Amino acid sequence: MNEENKNPLVVEMMDDQGVKVQVEIVSHFEDNGKTYVIANDLSNDTDSYILELRSTPEGDELVSVDSEEEFERLCKLVDSFEQE
Numbered sequence: 326m327n328e329e330n331k332n333p334l335v336v337e338m339m340d341d342q343g344v345k346v347q348v349e350i351v352s353h354f355e356d357n358g359k360t361y362v363i364a365n366d367l368s369n370d371t372d373s374y375i376l377e378l379r380s381t382p383e384g385d386e387l388v389s390v391d392s393e394e395e396f397e398r399l400c401k402l403v404d405s406f407e408q409e
Contacts, residue, residue: 335367338374338387348374356402362387363403375399 334350348364355361359377364387366372375396376387390396 336364336387338364338376340366341389353378354402354406356399361390361399375403 335347336350337345337347340346346369347367349367350362350364353360353362362376362378364374364376366374375390377390379386379388390399
């Protein structure tokens with residue numbers, strides 16, 4: 326997992342309840358040819374998100390991981406990074 330703390334990247338997004346939240350991108354990693362980011366909710370010390378980073382003609386966008394199976398697999402992968 327790559328961690329870069331030079332200049333924190335803060336973005337605004339909608340959570341799963343449709344509420345705007347500011348998150349800080351704290352790291353990114355690649356898995357199965359896709360790039361993912363880990364983002365911490367700045368208004369809540371306990372909430373973090375795993376989001377897919379997709380490139381589009383309009384620019385990069387963060388997309389939620391909709392597949393529960395994929396999300397669980399990514400959570401286990403992130404946990405293994407933290408244990409190293």
